[in-house]
Amino acid sequence: MRFLKSFARGLGLFLVVLIGLAAWLALPWFVLLPLVIVFALWMLLTRRGRQAGSVTQVGLSTLRQRIGSSSVIVIGIAGVVAVLVALLAMAEGYRATLRASGSEDTAIVLRGASSAEVMSTLSHDAVNQIAQAPGVARDADNRALMSPELVVAANLPVRNGGPDEDGSVQLRGVGAAAWTVRPNVKVVQGAKFAPGRRELMAGVGAQRQFKGLEPGKQIRLGSQLWTVTGIFQSGDATDSELWADAEVVATTYRRGSTRTSVTAKLTNPGAFAGFKAALAGNPQLDVDADTTLSYFSKQSETMTKIIRAIGMVVGGIMGIGAVFGALNTMFATVAARAREIATLRAIGFRGVPVVVAVMLETMLLALVGGVLGGVLAWVIFNGFTASTLAGGIGQLTFAFEVSPDVLWTGIKWALAIGFVGGLFPALRAARLPITVALREV
Known part of the structure; x- marks a missing residue:
């Protein structure tokens, strides 16, 4: 009986200490x-x-x-x-x-119920309708400031790895407005890729991680040779990516006119609610919209x-x-x-x-x-x-x-x-x- 009382007191003290530590x-x-x-x-x-x-x-x-x-x-x-x-x-x-990869004045649109870009597919018609949604900022020529993008996975030799050791890198095909939509992306070495050519740029993080990403060199992606034209820096997750023209990426990887996502510049952060509501109310679209800040935070x-x-x-x-x-x-x-x-x-x-x-x-x-x-x-x-x-x-x-x-x-x-x-x-x-x-x- 004495042993049981001592055990009970010890157990009670232990539980009190445990609860106190958790608090x-x-x-x-x-x-x-x-x-x-x-x-x-x-x-x-x-x-x-x-x-x-x-x-x-x-x-x-x-x-x-x-x-x-x-x-x-x-x-x-x-x-x-x-x-x-x-x-x-x-x-x-x-x-x-x-x-850091997102903001409240940019929105990302994916196919409905897609949790990540790689799981999404948007048709050419859907991309055009997204461009007409209210709240999308426009340039001096009244063109929507948005970048229809295609994200695919590619393999490259890992720096400081074995001769046959490859790693997965994200290749992002971007539209002409990508640099305006993401103003934090800056060219730090070389030059931008030319639209319509099999050229690409590498983020500083990707260059540190993989071999052969120096301006002027060629690498093989998707059974094709690509020329590295420059290096960019953004200070966020984009630094780990490769960028190229979306049309060329779609042709190389046989994706036709489809895209995985659309990243759009909004007129102001308050415009997102109307933008999202307009897309949700369009019976021809099955898409989900989120601010890039919210999207990358969830990721x-x-x-x-x-x-x-x-x-x-x-x-x-x-x-x-x-x-x-x-x-x-x-x-x-x-x-x-x-x-x-x-x-x-x-x-x-x-x-x-x-x-x-x-x-x-x-x-x-x-x-x-x-x-x-x-x-x-x-x-x-x-x-x-x-x-x-x-x-x-x-x-x-x-x-x-x-x-x-x-x-x-x-x-x-x-x-x-x-x-x-x-x-x-x-x-x-x-x-x-x-x-x-x-x-x-």
């Missing part, structure tokens, strides 16, 4: 800041708080004598945070790159969630190891300071200040480890370029982004590990009988 990791900084202020006021204005501060100062003053064991906590947590921040920075960079959701989930799982597994390291260290520290803690309790210090002091010491060490891990991740990974499949047809090149939110998440994980690692040793220190502790050598 801690979910709360934003502006909610946690008032809690920190309240705790600081408790430390300054109450008798037990001041006692906890005194015990903490005593413990911190002996850190030099325990530098070896204390460094176990710092290094272990730093490793956890560095790995976690790196994986979250990957997800953040992937999401930011795709979000990033699945991969971002997967990467973040992997980061949390890996961080959790490593965090368990760091927790055990902290537990061992703090149990040893409590054992070594047993007589000191017993003496403090004998002269009037209560159990709560002792618990708070031990946990504060552990969490301060965890904070140091979290900051160290975050700094290491920022130095090594911020701006680091990687590539992965996007939309199932090509490789997207993006840069890791160690944002303040990512660093804050790493710090919260570090403090959570420190909390768990210090809680049970702190409870043991507070419950240790004074007479027993005073007899220990």
Whole structure:
């Protein structure tokens, strides 16, 4: 019966700690800041708080004598945070790159129920009707500022890969207005391709990823030789693509007059609602319209969630190891300071200040480890370029982004590990009988 009661109390404590950690990791900084202020006021204005501060100062003053064991906590947590921040920075960079590819004043139109461009097919008649929809901006000659586009997958030799190692790249056939619709796309080397010719341009990300994409060179796509005329840069997902004339791409890949999507410049962001309603109300069209900002944000959701989930799982597994390291260290520290803690309790210090002091010491060490891990991740990974499949047809090149939110998440994980690692040793220190502790050598 006693065993069952102890087990029930332990299980209850475990569940409370687990729920508390989940709440801690979910709360934003502006909610946690008032809690920190309240705790600081408790430390300054109450008798037990001041006692906890005194015990903490005593413990911190002996850190030099325990530098070896204390460094176990710092290094272990730093490793956890560095790995976690790196994986979250990957997800953040992937999401930011795709979000930067869109805006609220441009719209993308796909065939109805198509979740990505590669799954869509628009007829020539549908493209013409989309051009007549209200809300589409027009140039000085009253031509619709829109680019009917054809997206296909092509294979190219991977740079720094084996002689027969190919990767998938996205080849986008664009219309004449593509440069106006996407004003952020700039030629940085060479020149634009000529309409009607088997010529193409490569984004800077694609050039880094694949061989042979230097201006003046020829590459083979779709059993045909293409001449690379230049390199462009956009600062978004387009950097990972190849661009060519849509008619030539359609002829090479036998797509006839069909297109996969239409990207249109709107007169203003507020015109999208009328544009979408007009397309939805046209009985001759079966299309879905979205702003490019919304479309590319949705494209990033699945991969971002997967990467973040992997980061949390890996961080959790490593965090368990760091927790055990902290537990061992703090149990040893409590054992070594047993007589000191017993003496403090004998002269009037209560159990709560002792618990708070031990946990504060552990969490301060965890904070140091979290900051160290975050700094290491920022130095090594911020701006680091990687590539992965996007939309199932090509490789997207993006840069890791160690944002303040990512660093804050790493710090919260570090403090959570420190909390768990210090809680049970702190409870043991507070419950240790004074007479027993005073007899220990």
